[in-house]
Structures are given as C-alpha cells and as structure tokens.
Amino acid sequence: MQFHYRFSPAMLTSIIHRATGAAMATVGAILLVWWLAAIASGDAAYATFVDVFTTDRGNLNIVGYVVGIGLTWAVFQHMASGIRHLVMDTGAAFELKTNQLAARLTFVFSIAMTVLFWLWLGLK
C-alpha cells in the first residue's frame, strides 16, 4: 500500500478518527457487551470481568489503566473530530488556517477531557 500524505494536523486527525473508531467498534464494543452480559449474568461473572482490570486490593492494574484511559481518550478524540466533521459538512472551516487550528483543537479537547475524567474518578 502506498501513502500519499504530507504531515499536517488535519491529516493526522483524519487517520486518528478512523483508528479510534475502529478501536472502539472492536475492543470498545466487545468490552461494553462483556460488561453488560456480566452484570446480567451475576456476581461471579462480574467478578471475572473486574479481575481482568484490577489488582487484588481493588485498584486498577496496568491493563485497567491502559484500556480505561485508552478508550476514554478514543471516545473524546472521536467525539471532537466528529463534531469538526459536522461543522465542515455545513461548508464551514475549510480555510487553511481555520481548518488546521480546528484539527489541533480536537487533540487539546480530547487530552484535556481525558485528564479531567480520570482526575474526577481518582479524586471522588
């Protein structure tokens, strides 16, 4: 496969939009369904699910942090670039500077929201 890309924030946003979408549609969807099925199934099945992501003391383990932070960042990033697409669907924000600025802002939004979300979980 040959790539015809020159690096720019807009090009990175486009690739990341597809990558985060694909990751949520596979890893994210399967984990969400597993979580729902575990709650429906009962205490033992829920404990099996929780065990994968937590230590014996109940804190998140490395898998829990990587998957948890990874998926929340993917949600916020896909959300931000999706909103950018909705704006561009109206024909707006195609001017070069505005377009690249909006692409950069999607990363600012997703990183800020991920940090805030996990700070909230950690502090409450």
Next chain:
Amino acid sequence: MSTELGRVRGYGSAHEGVHHWWHQKLTAGTNLLLMAWLLTSLAMLPAYDFATVRIWLGSAWAAIPMLLLIVSVVYHFRLGLQVAIEDYARMQSRFVSIVLLNVYAAAIAGVAIFSILKIAFGAAQ
C-alpha cells in the same frame, strides 16, 4: 408524477442516494448525546461493585438510554466500518468482510440488548 429532484434522487454512483452518509450523521448526533449521558452517569456512580451497577442498570432511567445507546452506536460503527472495508478490501474479500461485519454488529447488538432487558426486567441471575 414526481419532480425533477425526486426523479434524480438515488441515481448517484452508488445508486442509493445519500442515506448512508445521512444516517452516519444522524447517529453521530445521537451518539454524542447518549455517550455524554453514559460518561456522566459512570462518573457520578458512587461505586463500581456488582450490587451498585446492577441497581443502576435495573432502573428505567439507565436501561432505556443504554438500549438507545447500543442501537445508535452499533448502527454508527456498522456504517463506519463498512466505509473502512470498502477503502481497503476488493472483490471477494470485500464481500466476505461486509457479511462478517453484519454478523458481528448483529451479535454485539443482540447480546447487549438481551443483557440490558434481563437486568431491567429483574430476571433471576
């Protein structure tokens, strides 16, 4: 009788008009609302043990938006992955990939909806 616009609708290169693109946009909007609800609800939960989440999802206030979220998200990712497959796969591999995608989306939705209904209707575990 139909107008000129009505006559040409659906005669693009895909022979099906713009409903794929439009449904992707509609579900993007509903995903935005429903994911905002889910993230807020999860953040507000007092704890994440079995009893707490079971009671939470047993309430209509959580079960109904969760059902709507599953329908919206699965339809959205089914449309999105279809576009990705069409970009990279050709001929037979494209055909097989699209069939598998539909089976996958149906399986995800089926298990999720059954689970939510089972919890919400208070079935024995």
